[in-house]
Amino acid sequence: MSQYPIKPELQVQGQLSDNERLKAESNHLRGTITTDLKNEITGGFTGDNFLLVRFHGMYQQDDRDLRAERAEQKLEPLHNVMLRARMPGGIIKPEQWLAIDEFAREHTMYGSIRLTTRQTFQFHGVFKPDIKPMHQMLNKIGIDSIATAGDVNRNVLCTSNPVESELHQQAYEWAAKISEHLLPKTRAYAEIWLGEEKVETTETEPVLGDTYLPRKFKTTVVIPPHNDVDVHANDLNFVAIAENGQLVGFNVLVGGGLAMTHGDKATYPRRAEDLGFIGLEHVLKVAEHVVTVQRDYGDRVNRKNAKTKYTIDRIGVDAFKAEVEQRVGVAFGPSRPYEFTHRGDRFGWVEGIDGKHHLTLFIENGRLLDYPGKPLKTGVAEIAKVHKGDFRMTANQNLIIAGVAAEDKAQIELLARSHGLLDNSSTQRKNSMACVSLPTCPLAMAEAERYLPTLVTHVEGILSKHGIAEDHIILRVVGCPNGCGRAMLAEAGLVGRGPGKYNLYLGGNTAGTRIPKLYLDNVAEAEILAALDSLIGRWSFERNPGECFGDFVIRVGVVAEVKVSKTDFHA
Ligand code: SRM
Ligand code: SF4
Numbered sequence: 001m002s003q004y005p006i007k008p009e010l011q012v013q014g015q016l017s018d019n020e021r022l023k024a025e026s027n028h029l030r031g032t033i034t035t036d037l038k039n040e041i042t043g044g045f046t047g048d049n050f051l052l053v054r055f056h057g058m059y060q061q062d063d064r065d066l067r068a069e070r071a072e073q074k075l076e077p078l079h080n081v082m083l084r085a086r087m088p089g090g091i092i093k094p095e096q097w098l099a100i101d102e103f104a105r106e107h108t109m110y111g112s113i114r115l116t117t118r119q120t121f122q123f124h125g126v127f128k129p130d131i132k133p134m135h136q137m138l139n140k141i142g143i144d145s146i147a148t149a150g151d152v153n154r155n156v157l158c159t160s161n162p163v164e165s166e167l168h169q170q171a172y173e174w175a176a177k178i179s180e181h182l183l184p185k186t187r188a189y190a191e192i193w194l195g196e197e198k199v200e201t202t203e204t205e206p207v208l209g210d211t212y213l214p215r216k217f218k219t220t221v222v223i224p225p226h227n228d229v230d231v232h233a234n235d236l237n238f239v240a241i242a243e244n245g246q247l248v249g250f251n252v253l254v255g256g257g258l259a260m261t262h263g264d265k266a267t268y269p270r271r272a273e274d275l276g277f278i279g280l281e282h283v284l285k286v287a288e289h290v291v292t293v294q295r296d297y298g299d300r301v302n303r304k305n306a307k308t309k310y311t312i313d314r315i316g317v318d319a320f321k322a323e324v325e326q327r328v329g330v331a332f333g334p335s336r337p338y339e340f341t342h343r344g345d346r347f348g349w350v351e352g353i354d355g356k357h358h359l360t361l362f363i364e365n366g367r368l369l370d371y372p373g374k375p376l377k378t379g380v381a382e383i384a385k386v387h388k389g390d391f392r393m394t395a396n397q398n399l400i401i402a403g404v405a406a407e408d409k410a411q412i413e414l415l416a417r418s419h420g421l422l423d424n425s426s427t428q429r430k431n432s433m434a435c436v437s438l439p440t441c442p443l444a445m446a447e448a449e450r451y452l453p454t455l456v457t458h459v460e461g462i463l464s465k466h467g468i469a470e471d472h473i474i475l476r477v478v479g480c481p482n483g484c485g486r487a488m489l490a491e492a493g494l495v496g497r498g499p500g501k502y503n504l505y506l507g508g509n510t511a512g513t514r515i516p517k518l519y520l521d522n523v524a525e526a527e528i529l530a531a532l533d534s535l536i537g538r539w540s541f542e543r544n545p546g547e548c549f550g551d552f553v554i555r556v557g558v559v560a561e562v563k564v565s566k567t568d569f570h571a
Pocket of ligand 1: 059061082084115116117118119120121122148154155216218230233234256257258259260307366397434435436437440441442443482483484485486
């Protein structure tokens with residue numbers, strides 16, 4: 001039941017999806033998780049708990065490489081969970097890092113820390129007996145995993161490089177406040193994982209609602225001209241508007257999202273669009289009511305069309321905006337001018353305007369592990385032992401060692417270099433990204449993380465062959481059309497169709513403001529590389545000065561521009 005008058009004509013009527021039942025019956029996300037935790041017969045969670053643990057930041061998984069062997073031995077899949085932490089703006093302190101480093105080493109199947117495309121980390125392969133101790137360890141160091149998955153507002157992103165120190169600090173504080181404001185109010189997490197007493201209260205969820213949101217919801221705070229968080233992948237974005245280096249308010253963009261389903265034309269990636277400018281005093285109320293409008297009008301019948309992007313396309317952006325304005329009690333002002341110019345992280349050292357130094361490390365695929373001759377994970381831990389600032393995870397799966405005093409730079413750099421954290425990867429490699437995919441992701445159709453390094457080597461070869469080895473294209477690979485590595489904002493995006501087969505999409509741009517379009521359907525590597533070879537060859541001698549690959553392929557008519565996703569993407 002909403003606390004606001006509802007317009008039934010704007011709602012989707014019909015049989016609610018089963019996820020709505022399970023949320024309603026979950027006793028505010030408790031289910032019977034506690035009982036399941038004690039069940040030693042299976043390593044997994046049963047019934048509704050399988051999905052409910054997601055609201056607590058965990059996904060039940062099993063290693064897909066081991067499935068057949070386990071089945072042959074008549075064993076159940078090797079159930080474990082993946083944990084995703086809540087880390088608004090991706091900031092983590094060295095002492096927190098050392099604790100997660102130890103947990104990953106001692107208590108996870110893969111021993112890695114995986115930096116994600118949403119500025120946080122994941123542990124993969126945590127077995128049931130270690131789940132509760134893991135949450136208690138995290139709680140001890142001031143980290144939780146509340147609402148990093150499930151039908152809620154997820155980890156709130158914030159432009160990561162703190163080079164414009166004061167503005168960044170202000171933006172970061174808003175990201176943290178928005179994250180807190182939109183958290184579920186249920187005490188289920190504290191009771192189940194931290195063993196806190198159940199207090200007899202009548203719990204309600206005034207913002208998210210007692211059946212939570214129709215679908216996942218994603219929010220960013222971004223400081224132009226860097227669009228490092230890829231705003232168009234997100235439901236709600238606060239674009240920082242500054243005057244004389246001071247934050248004065250935000251332009252609000254809503255309705256971005258990248259997922260689709262192969263063969264279902266009612267699903268498509270979509271850019272976020274502008275609602276207008278708001279002053280700082282309205283930020284939390286606007287965040288709250290973009291959420292409550294999506295809560296009340298999002299599609300709870302068909303989950304494939306449940307995200308904000310579809311709500312806006314169904315009811316119209318004007319109706320959506322009017323509803324938000326009415327609930328907040330304020331009108332959006334005209335959008336203030338701003339421009340996004342780029343997305344990639346700024347690798348190497350930069351000096352902030354406060355005189356502190358920040359070192360951005362390229363972490364291929366965000367996977368921190370000790371590789372032969374490249375002990376990356378140990379390297380970051382060694383840095384954490386001496387570092388006096390903090391670490392910042394970027395939305396491109398990289399890591400910034402932030403807030404280094406001039407006199408400490410040499411020591412940090414030496415540690416980074418001696419552990420392989422500062423190699424001379426090409427610009428192309430540093431601007432390529434893949435989602436996790438196999439072996440842990442249950443939805444993967446093709447390889448992504450494990451394939452990317454080889455694919456990049458081929459693309460490096462193509463660039464060299466055409467005499468432009470120093471140039472790059474924004475290249476992204478995802479194992480399925482959910483698009484976690486944001487291929488649907490790449491200049492060249494590969495989307496998994498089946499083992500070794502991908503769709504190739506072309507035409508995103510460097511600023512991340514355009515959705516690419518299908519160029520090749522369900523093809524293998526040879527065909528993809530042949531196409532890239534020919535197109536990169538043309539780009540190398542036909543491009544206008546400064547013209548990026550994505551702009552080029554549209555200008556010369558290789559693919560049509562996607563202006564309005566609903567009509568253009570599948571056309
Ligand atoms: Fe994602 C589901 C990994 C960012 C869209 N995503 C999954 C799951 C949990 C698979 C599952 O449901 O069982 C993947 C776990 C793989 C594993 O083994 O770790 C997974 N998503 C990831 C991460 C780790 C990819 C990475 O390589 O970094 C990212 C974690 C983000 C985080 O820290 O919160 C991740 N996922 C994204 C993004 C990119 C972004 O948000 O910037 C998207 C596209 C943007 C969007 O939401 O439109 C994305 N993930 C999805 C979807 C499709 C949602 C939809 O609208 O239909 C799913 C499937 C679902 O929700 O049903 C999904
Ligand atoms: Fe898994 Fe697909 Fe997301 Fe890749 S894009 S992590 S394969 S859900």
